[in-house]
Amino acid sequence: MSQLPEVPATSGDLATFVAGLPKAELHVHHVGSASPRIVAELAARHPDSPVPKDPERLAEYFTFRDFAHFIEVYVSVVSLVQTPEDVRLLTYEVARDMARQQIRYAELTVTPYSFGLRGIPDEGIVEAIEDARVAAARDLGVELRWCFDIPGELGPPAGEGTVRLALEQQPAGLVSFGLGGPEAGWPRALFKPYFDEAIAAGLHSVPHAGESTGPETVWDALTSLRAERIGHGVNAARDPELLAHLAREGVPLEVCPTSNVATGSVPSLAEHPLPRLVEAGVFVTVNTDDPPMFGTDLNREYLVAAELLGLDAAGVAGLARNAVTASFLDPAGKAKLVAEIDAYLAAWVG
Numbered sequence: 001m002s003q004l005p006e007v008p009a010t011s012g013d014l015a016t017f018v019a020g021l022p023k024a025e026l027h028v029h030h031v032g033s034a035s036p037r038i039v040a041e042l043a044a045r046h047p048d049s050p051v052p053k054d055p056e057r058l059a060e061y062f063t064f065r066d067f068a069h070f071i072e073v074y075v076s077v078v079s080l081v082q083t084p085e086d087v088r089l090l091t092y093e094v095a096r097d098m099a100r101q102q103i104r105y106a107e108l109t110v111t112p113y114s115f116g117l118r119g120i121p122d123e124g125i126v127e128a129i130e131d132a133r134v135a136a137a138r139d140l141g142v143e144l145r146w147c148f149d150i151p152g153e154l155g156p157p158a159g160e161g162t163v164r165l166a167l168e169q170q171p172a173g174l175v176s177f178g179l180g181g182p183e184a185g186w187p188r189a190l191f192k193p194y195f196d197e198a199i200a201a202g203l204h205s206v207p208h209a210g211e212s213t214g215p216e217t218v219w220d221a222l223t224s225l226r227a228e229r230i231g232h233g234v235n236a237a238r239d240p241e242l243l244a245h246l247a248r249e250g251v252p253l254e255v256c257p258t259s260n261v262a263t264g265s266v267p268s269l270a271e272h273p274l275p276r277l278v279e280a281g282v283f284v285t286v287n288t289d290d291p292p293m294f295g296t297d298l299n300r301e302y303l304v305a306a307e308l309l310g311l312d313a314a315g316v317a318g319l320a321r322n323a324v325t326a327s328f329l330d331p332a333g334k335a336k337l338v339a340e341i342d343a344y345l346a347a348w349v350g
């Protein structure tokens with residue numbers, strides 16, 4: 001969008017450090033991760049779609065005029081995902097883009113209900129993402145896990161459909177249950193029955209809250225949906241009592257700085273509440289949300305966070321460790337990835 005923040009003027013050295021740093025990502029949407037390269041491949045499979053096919057015109061197509069235009073482009077990308085093979089291609093290619101950034105582990109937010117509405121059968125969706133997950137681990141060294149999220153704007157039927165699909169299909173990589181879409185007019189508590197079912201089945205609760213509405217939505221997510229991590233949660237910064245609660249309970253926030261500016265949740269990067277969250281002792285992780293759509297990637301978000309928080313290489317490595325700690329990876333996987341981060345830092349500082 002037009003007011004997208006500039007890449008921060010961090011030292012080139014730190015950019016090199018971040019580019020090579022082994023990382024984990026906890027808040028990134030499946031369809032929202034489709035880069036122009038991936039969209040071009042999908043568009044080539046569906047020549048009748050309005051999405052341009054050549055990369056140059058696509059780059060133009062991905063230059064958002066405003067938020068409404070962003071939604072329009074997002075919907076047109078969703079419309080390119082018509083078959084299980086499209087789902088597989090998208091998932092595997094997203095992992096390829098992650099591997100290039102040294103992302104070793106990602107919890108990808110998938111919205112299977114939207115694919116279902118487009119006529120892709122549940123088994124087809126699950127087979128496709130699982131096939132891509134196995135291939136990404138084998139070929140690219142990227143471990144993927146799934147957060148199945150409810151498209152909140154479609155209301156309780158979407159909650160019912162998403163939990164049904166999760167519990168009937170039980171994909172091996174599924175670790176958590178989420179809730180996205182607009183917050184205003186859609187109280188988190190409306191989705192309590194579906195979260196109760198998902199939690200009872202062993203899934204972790206990670207709803208979006210406090211992105212486009214205030215702290216009350218974060219409280220709602222904590223009490224009604226028993227949130228273990230909060231998607232965004234940045235507006236918690238307006239409520240000292242909530243900040244103290246999040247810090248005391250160690251509830252991690254999945255902070256996505258550039259996304260917040262692009263969607264207008266935060267007026268500018270300079271005014272981003274990340275430093276206030278950290279000062280209050282809240283456990284923060286840094287993420288991308290919909291990276292190509294917001295003109296960013298995880299490396300860039302780490303540099304943005306380094307700028308906001310005044311971090312050096314060791315501080316940035318701490319952010320990478322936070323993401324691993326707050327993830328739903330098994331203990332052995334966490335220990336291995338933290339050791340990799342520590343070894344990389346040790347080699348860097350000499």
Ligand SMILES: [Zn+2]
Nearest residue numbers: 180208231289
């Ligand atoms: Zn999100």
